Amino acid sequence: MTSGPARVSVVIPTYNAAHVIGQQLGALVEQIDAPAFEVIVADNGSTDNLAAAVGEWTSQLMQLRVVDASRGSGVSFARNTGIRAASTDRILLCDADDVVSNGWVAALGRGLETHPLVSGPVETTRLSGRSASWVPVPSLTTGLFETWGGRTYGIGCNLGIRRNVWTEIGGFDETYPAGAEEIDFAWRAQDAGHAMGYVADALVHYRIRTDLRGVLKKQLNSGRGSATLYAKFRPAEVVPKSTIRRVRHEALLLRRFPWRGTPDARRQWLCTAAFEAGKLWEARRLGTPAP
Structure with a gap:
Protein backbone atom coordinates (compact mmCIF):
# COMPACT_ATOMS: atom_id res chain seq x y z
CA MET A 1 0.00 0.00 0.00
CA TYR A 206 -20.25 -9.86 -4.33
CA ARG A 207 -21.83 -11.67 -1.39
CA ILE A 208 -25.40 -12.85 -1.68
CA ARG A 209 -26.67 -13.79 1.76
CA THR A 210 -26.94 -17.50 2.38
CA ASP A 211 -30.04 -17.27 4.60
CA LEU A 212 -33.23 -17.32 2.57
CA ARG A 213 -35.00 -14.85 4.84
CA GLY A 214 -32.27 -12.26 4.33
CA VAL A 215 -32.26 -12.79 0.56
CA LEU A 216 -36.04 -12.40 0.38
CA LYS A 217 -35.91 -9.19 2.41
CA LYS A 218 -33.33 -7.78 0.02
CA GLN A 219 -35.45 -8.75 -3.00
CA LEU A 220 -38.53 -7.19 -1.38
CA ASN A 221 -36.61 -3.94 -0.89
CA SER A 222 -35.34 -4.08 -4.47
CA GLY A 223 -38.94 -4.28 -5.65
CA ARG A 224 -39.86 -1.35 -3.42
CA GLY A 225 -36.94 0.60 -4.87
CA SER A 226 -38.08 -0.16 -8.40
CA ALA A 227 -41.52 1.27 -7.63
CA THR A 228 -39.94 4.34 -6.01
CA LEU A 229 -37.77 4.85 -9.09
CA TYR A 230 -40.79 4.72 -11.39
CA ALA A 231 -42.80 7.09 -9.19
CA LYS A 232 -39.97 9.62 -9.21
CA PHE A 233 -38.97 9.53 -12.90
CA ARG A 234 -42.08 8.22 -14.69
CA PRO A 235 -40.02 7.08 -17.72
CA ALA A 236 -42.11 7.22 -20.88
CA GLU A 237 -40.95 3.80 -22.06
CA VAL A 238 -42.54 2.10 -19.04
CA VAL A 239 -46.26 1.44 -19.44
CA PRO A 240 -47.77 0.22 -16.15
CA LYS A 241 -50.03 -2.82 -16.41
CA SER A 242 -53.76 -2.33 -16.19
CA THR A 243 -55.52 -3.94 -13.26
CA ILE A 244 -56.60 -6.89 -15.42
CA ARG A 245 -53.10 -7.39 -16.86
CA ARG A 246 -51.56 -7.07 -13.38
CA VAL A 247 -53.90 -9.75 -12.01
CA ARG A 248 -53.07 -12.02 -14.95
CA HIS A 249 -49.36 -11.41 -14.47
CA GLU A 250 -49.45 -12.32 -10.79
CA ALA A 251 -51.69 -15.33 -11.45
CA LEU A 252 -49.21 -16.59 -14.03
CA LEU A 253 -46.40 -16.19 -11.50
CA LEU A 254 -48.37 -18.25 -8.98
CA ARG A 255 -49.04 -21.00 -11.55
CA ARG A 256 -45.34 -21.21 -12.29
CA PHE A 257 -44.38 -22.23 -8.77
CA PRO A 258 -41.99 -25.20 -9.30
CA TRP A 259 -43.80 -27.79 -7.20
CA ARG A 260 -41.74 -30.56 -8.79
CA GLY A 261 -38.58 -28.52 -9.07
CA THR A 262 -35.46 -28.52 -6.95
CA PRO A 263 -35.26 -26.64 -3.64
CA ASP A 264 -33.09 -24.01 -5.37
CA ALA A 265 -35.73 -23.59 -8.09
CA ARG A 266 -38.33 -22.92 -5.42
CA ARG A 267 -36.01 -20.38 -3.77
CA GLN A 268 -35.57 -18.65 -7.13
CA TRP A 269 -39.35 -18.42 -7.45
CA LEU A 270 -39.67 -16.99 -3.95
CA CYS A 271 -37.09 -14.32 -4.77
CA THR A 272 -39.06 -13.33 -7.87
CA ALA A 273 -42.28 -13.24 -5.87
CA ALA A 274 -40.66 -11.11 -3.16
CA PHE A 275 -39.51 -8.58 -5.78
CA GLU A 276 -43.02 -8.41 -7.28
CA ALA A 277 -44.57 -8.03 -3.84
CA GLY A 278 -42.18 -5.20 -3.03
CA LYS A 279 -43.17 -3.35 -6.20
CA LEU A 280 -46.88 -3.66 -5.44
CA TRP A 281 -46.47 -2.73 -1.78
CA GLU A 282 -44.45 0.42 -2.47
CA ALA A 283 -46.58 1.50 -5.44
CA ARG A 284 -49.69 1.25 -3.26
CA ARG A 285 -47.97 3.22 -0.48
CA LEU A 286 -46.92 5.95 -2.94
CA GLY A 287 -50.28 6.01 -4.71
CA THR A 288 -48.77 5.33 -8.13
CA PRO A 289 -49.04 2.49 -10.66
CA ALA A 290 -46.60 -0.38 -10.26
CA PRO A 291 -44.01 -0.58 -13.06
Missing part, protein backbone atom coordinates in the same frame (compact mmCIF):
# COMPACT_ATOMS: atom_id res chain seq x y z
CA THR A 2 1.38 3.39 -1.05
CA SER A 3 2.08 5.89 1.74
CA GLY A 4 1.64 9.66 1.71
CA PRO A 5 -1.38 11.95 1.60
CA ALA A 6 -4.48 10.19 0.35
CA ARG A 7 -5.37 10.73 -3.30
CA VAL A 8 -8.41 8.46 -3.22
CA SER A 9 -11.02 7.78 -0.51
CA VAL A 10 -12.64 4.36 -0.06
CA VAL A 11 -16.02 4.69 1.68
CA ILE A 12 -17.66 1.61 3.22
CA PRO A 13 -21.24 2.07 4.50
CA THR A 14 -21.63 -0.42 7.33
CA TYR A 15 -24.25 -1.82 9.67
CA ASN A 16 -23.56 -4.78 11.97
CA ALA A 17 -20.81 -6.21 9.77
CA ALA A 18 -18.18 -7.01 12.41
CA HIS A 19 -18.23 -10.66 11.37
CA VAL A 20 -17.36 -9.99 7.71
CA ILE A 21 -15.69 -6.58 7.37
CA GLY A 22 -12.26 -8.06 8.08
CA GLN A 23 -12.32 -9.81 4.71
CA GLN A 24 -12.94 -6.50 2.94
CA LEU A 25 -10.31 -4.63 4.93
CA GLY A 26 -7.85 -7.45 4.32
CA ALA A 27 -8.49 -7.14 0.59
CA LEU A 28 -7.75 -3.41 0.79
CA VAL A 29 -4.44 -4.17 2.52
CA GLU A 30 -3.50 -6.34 -0.47
CA GLN A 31 -4.06 -3.67 -3.13
CA ILE A 32 -1.47 -3.58 -5.92
CA ASP A 33 -0.16 -0.40 -7.62
CA ALA A 34 -2.79 1.69 -5.84
CA PRO A 35 -2.39 5.41 -5.18
CA ALA A 36 -2.30 6.42 -1.52
CA PHE A 37 -5.83 5.99 -0.20
CA GLU A 38 -7.82 6.40 2.98
CA VAL A 39 -10.56 4.06 4.16
CA ILE A 40 -13.67 5.47 5.84
CA VAL A 41 -16.08 3.06 7.52
CA ALA A 42 -19.41 4.88 7.84
CA ASP A 43 -21.08 3.18 10.81
CA ASN A 44 -24.86 3.35 10.38
CA GLY A 45 -25.62 2.65 14.06
CA SER A 46 -24.13 -0.83 14.45
CA THR A 47 -24.92 -2.72 17.63
CA ASP A 48 -22.26 -5.40 17.20
CA ASN A 49 -18.52 -5.18 17.88
CA LEU A 50 -17.76 -3.21 14.72
CA ALA A 51 -15.32 -0.71 16.23
CA ALA A 52 -13.13 -3.48 17.62
CA ALA A 53 -13.28 -5.44 14.36
CA VAL A 54 -12.15 -2.37 12.40
CA GLY A 55 -9.54 -1.50 15.02
CA GLU A 56 -7.69 -4.73 14.31
CA TRP A 57 -6.70 -3.34 10.91
CA THR A 58 -5.44 0.13 11.81
CA SER A 59 -1.81 -0.99 11.90
CA GLN A 60 -2.04 -2.25 8.31
CA LEU A 61 -4.33 0.45 6.92
CA MET A 62 -2.75 3.57 8.35
CA GLN A 63 -5.46 5.89 6.98
CA LEU A 64 -8.41 3.88 8.29
CA ARG A 65 -11.10 5.49 10.42
CA VAL A 66 -14.69 5.01 11.52
CA VAL A 67 -17.17 7.88 11.21
CA ASP A 68 -20.53 8.08 12.94
CA ALA A 69 -23.38 7.68 10.45
CA SER A 70 -26.06 6.84 13.02
CA ARG A 71 -28.15 10.01 12.86
CA GLY A 72 -30.13 8.55 9.97
CA SER A 73 -30.84 5.09 8.67
CA GLY A 74 -30.07 3.33 5.42
CA VAL A 75 -27.20 2.76 3.05
CA SER A 76 -27.68 6.09 1.23
CA PHE A 77 -27.40 8.05 4.48
CA ALA A 78 -24.23 6.13 5.40
CA ARG A 79 -22.69 6.67 1.97
CA ASN A 80 -23.41 10.39 2.05
CA THR A 81 -21.97 10.68 5.56
CA GLY A 82 -18.79 8.84 4.56
CA ILE A 83 -18.35 10.94 1.44
CA ARG A 84 -18.71 14.16 3.43
CA ALA A 85 -15.99 12.94 5.78
CA ALA A 86 -13.60 12.01 2.97
CA SER A 87 -10.55 14.18 2.43
CA THR A 88 -10.21 13.68 -1.34
CA ASP A 89 -12.29 14.40 -4.42
CA ARG A 90 -12.05 10.83 -5.76
CA ILE A 91 -14.53 8.57 -3.94
CA LEU A 92 -14.66 4.77 -4.26
CA LEU A 93 -17.63 2.93 -2.78
CA CYS A 94 -17.71 -0.71 -1.72
CA ASP A 95 -19.67 -2.72 0.86
CA ALA A 96 -18.52 -4.26 4.12
CA ASP A 97 -19.64 -7.79 3.26
CA ASP A 98 -17.99 -8.02 -0.17
CA VAL A 99 -14.34 -8.43 -1.19
CA VAL A 100 -12.64 -6.19 -3.76
CA SER A 101 -10.00 -7.61 -6.10
CA ASN A 102 -6.37 -6.61 -5.51
CA GLY A 103 -6.35 -4.15 -8.41
CA TRP A 104 -9.67 -2.52 -7.58
CA VAL A 105 -8.45 0.78 -6.12
CA ALA A 106 -5.93 1.32 -8.91
CA ALA A 107 -8.44 0.44 -11.64
CA LEU A 108 -11.28 2.68 -10.43
CA GLY A 109 -8.78 5.44 -9.63
CA ARG A 110 -7.54 5.36 -13.23
CA GLY A 111 -11.12 5.28 -14.47
CA LEU A 112 -11.93 8.49 -12.64
CA GLU A 113 -9.16 10.26 -14.54
CA THR A 114 -11.29 10.07 -17.70
CA HIS A 115 -14.85 9.54 -16.46
CA PRO A 116 -16.90 11.40 -13.82
CA LEU A 117 -18.44 8.13 -12.59
CA VAL A 118 -17.21 4.57 -13.02
CA SER A 119 -18.21 1.05 -12.09
CA GLY A 120 -16.85 -2.42 -12.65
CA PRO A 121 -17.90 -6.07 -12.74
CA VAL A 122 -19.08 -8.28 -9.91
CA GLU A 123 -18.94 -12.04 -9.56
CA THR A 124 -21.31 -13.86 -7.23
CA THR A 125 -20.02 -17.41 -6.65
CA ARG A 126 -16.88 -17.05 -4.52
CA LEU A 127 -18.63 -15.68 -1.41
CA SER A 128 -22.19 -16.86 -1.98
CA GLY A 129 -22.08 -20.50 -3.00
CA ARG A 130 -25.45 -21.97 -3.95
CA SER A 131 -27.39 -18.83 -3.00
CA ALA A 132 -25.84 -17.13 -6.04
CA SER A 133 -28.40 -18.98 -8.17
CA TRP A 134 -31.39 -17.66 -6.21
CA VAL A 135 -31.33 -14.06 -7.47
CA PRO A 136 -31.27 -12.64 -11.02
CA VAL A 137 -27.67 -11.43 -10.91
CA PRO A 138 -25.21 -13.03 -13.39
CA SER A 139 -22.39 -15.11 -11.91
CA LEU A 140 -20.03 -12.65 -13.62
CA THR A 141 -21.13 -9.34 -15.11
CA THR A 142 -19.43 -7.99 -18.22
CA GLY A 143 -20.76 -4.45 -18.46
CA LEU A 144 -22.88 -1.85 -16.76
CA PHE A 145 -26.29 -2.96 -15.55
CA GLU A 146 -29.25 -1.98 -17.72
CA THR A 147 -32.79 -1.07 -16.83
CA TRP A 148 -35.75 0.61 -18.53
CA GLY A 149 -35.07 1.99 -21.98
CA GLY A 150 -31.52 0.63 -21.95
CA ARG A 151 -30.44 3.15 -19.31
CA THR A 152 -27.29 2.00 -17.54
CA TYR A 153 -26.02 2.17 -13.97
CA GLY A 154 -23.30 0.77 -11.75
CA ILE A 155 -24.01 -1.47 -8.80
CA GLY A 156 -23.68 0.35 -5.47
CA CYS A 157 -20.96 -1.94 -4.09
CA ASN A 158 -18.59 -1.06 -6.94
CA LEU A 159 -18.65 2.65 -7.73
CA GLY A 160 -16.20 5.46 -8.29
CA ILE A 161 -17.45 9.05 -8.15
CA ARG A 162 -15.86 12.45 -8.50
CA ARG A 163 -16.91 14.60 -5.57
CA ASN A 164 -18.14 17.43 -7.78
CA VAL A 165 -20.68 15.09 -9.38
CA TRP A 166 -21.94 13.91 -5.99
CA THR A 167 -22.23 17.54 -4.84
CA GLU A 168 -23.91 18.76 -8.00
CA ILE A 169 -26.72 16.19 -7.96
CA GLY A 170 -27.24 16.28 -4.20
CA GLY A 171 -25.73 12.94 -3.20
CA PHE A 172 -27.63 9.69 -2.81
CA ASP A 173 -31.37 10.04 -2.26
CA GLU A 174 -31.91 9.01 1.37
CA THR A 175 -35.66 8.48 0.93
CA TYR A 176 -35.19 5.23 -0.99
CA PRO A 177 -35.64 1.82 0.60
CA ALA A 178 -32.49 -0.32 0.36
CA GLY A 179 -32.83 -0.91 -3.37
CA ALA A 180 -32.49 1.08 -6.60
CA GLU A 181 -30.80 4.07 -4.93
CA GLU A 182 -27.72 3.54 -7.13
CA ILE A 183 -29.95 3.55 -10.22
CA ASP A 184 -31.49 6.83 -9.10
CA PHE A 185 -28.02 8.29 -8.57
CA ALA A 186 -26.81 7.20 -12.01
CA TRP A 187 -29.91 8.52 -13.75
CA ARG A 188 -29.67 11.91 -12.07
CA ALA A 189 -25.98 12.10 -12.94
CA GLN A 190 -26.72 11.21 -16.57
CA ASP A 191 -29.47 13.83 -16.72
CA ALA A 192 -26.87 16.35 -15.51
CA GLY A 193 -24.51 15.34 -18.33
CA HIS A 194 -22.23 12.92 -16.45
CA ALA A 195 -21.90 9.60 -18.29
CA MET A 196 -20.72 6.54 -16.39
CA GLY A 197 -17.67 4.62 -17.58
CA TYR A 198 -17.06 0.89 -17.24
CA VAL A 199 -13.77 -0.42 -15.80
CA ALA A 200 -13.41 -4.11 -16.60
CA ASP A 201 -10.45 -4.59 -14.22
CA ALA A 202 -12.31 -3.31 -11.14
CA LEU A 203 -13.76 -6.64 -10.02
CA VAL A 204 -15.71 -7.07 -6.78
CA HIS A 205 -16.60 -10.43 -5.25
